[in-house]
Amino acid sequence: MSSSGPHKVKDIFVEGAIDPAFIATSIAKHASRTDIGAHEIFLGQVRADTVDGTAVVAIEYTAYREMALEAMTRIREEAFEKWPAITCLHVHHGLGLIPTGALCFMVFASAPHRKAAREAVAWIVDRIKADLPIFGREILSDSTHLWKTNQ
Amino acid sequence: MSSSGPHKVKDIFVEGAIDPAFIATSIAKHASRTDIGAHEIFLGQVRADTVDGTAVVAIEYTAYREMALEAMTRIREEAFEKWPAITCLHVHHGLGLIPTGALCFMVFASAPHRKAAREAVAWIVDRIKADLPIFGREILSDSTHLWKTNQ
Amino acid sequence: MRILLFGSIAEKAGTSVLEMNAPSLHSLRHQLIARIPGLEQMRYAIAIDRRVTVEDQALTGSEEIAVLPPFAGG
Amino acid sequence: MRILLFGSIAEKAGTSVLEMNAPSLHSLRHQLIARIPGLEQMRYAIAIDRRVTVEDQALTGSEEIAVLPPFAGG
Numbered sequence: 146m147s148s149s150g151p152h153k154v155k156d157i158f159v160e161g162a163i164d165p166a167f168i169a170t171s172i173a174k175h176a177s178r179t180d181i182g183a184h185e186i187f188l189g190q191v192r193a194d195t196v197d198g199t200a201v202v203a204i205e206y207t208a209y210r211e212m213a214l215e216a217m218t219r220i221r222e223e224a225f226e227k228w229p230a231i232t233c234l235h236v237h238h239g240l241g242l243i244p245t246g247a248l249c250f251m252v253f254a255s256a257p258h259r260k261a262a263r264e265a266v267a268w269i270v271d272r273i274k275a276d277l278p279i280f281g282r283e284i285l286s287d288s289t290h291l292w293k294t295n296q
Numbered sequence: 297m298s299s300s301g302p303h304k305v306k307d308i309f310v311e312g313a314i315d316p317a318f319i320a321t322s323i324a325k326h327a328s329r330t331d332i333g334a335h336e337i338f339l340g341q342v343r344a345d346t347v348d349g350t351a352v353v354a355i356e357y358t359a360y361r362e363m364a365l366e367a368m369t370r371i372r373e374e375a376f377e378k379w380p381a382i383t384c385l386h387v388h389h390g391l392g393l394i395p396t397g398a399l400c401f402m403v404f405a406s407a408p409h410r411k412a413a414r415e416a417v418a419w420i421v422d423r424i425k426a427d428l429p430i431f432g433r434e435i436l437s438d439s440t441h442l443w444k445t446n447q
Numbered sequence: 448m449r450i451l452l453f454g455s456i457a458e459k460a461g462t463s464v465l466e467m468n469a470p471s472l473h474s475l476r477h478q479l480i481a482r483i484p485g486l487e488q489m490r491y492a493i494a495i496d497r498r499v500t501v502e503d504q505a506l507t508g509s510e511e512i513a514v515l516p517p518f519a520g521g
Numbered sequence: 522m523r524i525l526l527f528g529s530i531a532e533k534a535g536t537s538v539l540e541m542n543a544p545s546l547h548s549l550r551h552q553l554i555a556r557i558p559g560l561e562q563m564r565y566a567i568a569i570d571r572r573v574t575v576e577d578q579a580l581t582g583s584e585e586i587a588v589l590p591p592f593a594g595g
Contacts, residue, residue, distance in 0.1 A: 292591075428520045
């Protein structure tokens with residue numbers, strides 16, 4: 146696994162949506178790590194919320210990349226400190242236009258047992274939503290837009 | 297989604313390991329459900345534990361299928377009662393010989409927001425481990441075996 | 448009555464099905480212990496009609512009965 | 522000093538980069554409010570060298586400064 150270890154600054158951003166086939170490949174790569182017993186995966190999908198009767202058709206994501214990657218590196222380091230049992234951690238976030246129904250976000254942690262993987266993913270997802278400067282412009286079906294805000 | 301709704305008794309068992317490509321297909325099928333914002337997936341992978349210096353090379357799973365499916369139906373119904381926001385729930389468990397590094401178990405829940413999906417998956421995984429009559433024979437590298445016990 | 452055996456208990460018994468006659472769960476437990484070597488030292492549960500049952504009860508012979516070693520799913 | 526603007530704030534300002542001179546964060550905040558229509562009514566944070574900074578501090582001009590609307594990742 147190229148993904149072990151908390152220390153390197155890694156790019157988490159991908160252009161456009163996250164392809165389910167990419168997730169399958171990521172899962173399959175862990176077959177050689179026979180110390181793993183549990184994988185926990187969180188996926189964010191773009192919802193077709195309606196705003197005053199008008200539906201969201203896509204979200205256009207942008208990021209302050211350098212700050213986001215620095216914040217992510219800190220989150221990753223803290224996660225490996227809090228849950229030393231974690232063997233692998235993969236985080237990806239889509240940028241650019243992502244249509245409703247497509248995947249914009251993945252947090253994938255593996256560990257020998259489920260508790261560490263489960264707790265780490267929950268904590269990391271919450272931290273990313275709170276700490277990473279990622280911005281979302283919700284494109285509505287009438288071509289207007291709204292800026293998305295977490296919480 | 298063919299998988300919505302808590303009431304039908306559904307088979308959760310598959311022969312052999314769960315293929316990552318199958319998980320990708322399952323994820324991709326949710327693209328049409330644009331009310332979904334969050335997917336939470338737990339995967340169990342067969343670990344190469346060592347027992348007195350001898351490594352596990354595979355687990356052979358068997359089940360009391362009828363009781364397991366009845367217990368799963370109750371778990372599913374309770375989960376949809378506890379987390380009515382859940383839109384989809386997919387559970388699969390491998391039977392037969394599953395080698396170390398391969399996937400034996402999947403619990404996959406989707407919801408508009410992450411809290412319901414996260415809590416439901418954690419609860420369902422724990423309940424399945426406690427309540428479903430599934431038996432595991434750990435095959436060791438010296439051809440002896442041991443019976444696996446949860447907890 | 449047909450008794451289904453699973454996992455390590457089927458292995459100990461050398462079979463996955465036993466035929467027995469027992470008027471009650473209590474009586475059945477005694478017969479199982481006599482029939483299956485080492486069962487008394489094992490952790491196991493008995494399911495009647497697909498529910499784990501602890502309290503003694505009368506058996507009619509039409510129940511689906513299973514002897515279950517510890518679960519290992521997931 | 523170069524100020525990076527993002528999301529709804531870049532939209533309001535009509536640009537993603539501003540050039541300004543401010544001796545302190547306090548002074549910078551005043552200039553931003555004067556320059557960006559509606560900023561005073563918005564929720565936003567200022568990051569200095571990629572860390573959100575609330576307390577006033579002196580600025581040398583070499584810092585990387587960014588004005589950030591509410592986060593929406595995940």
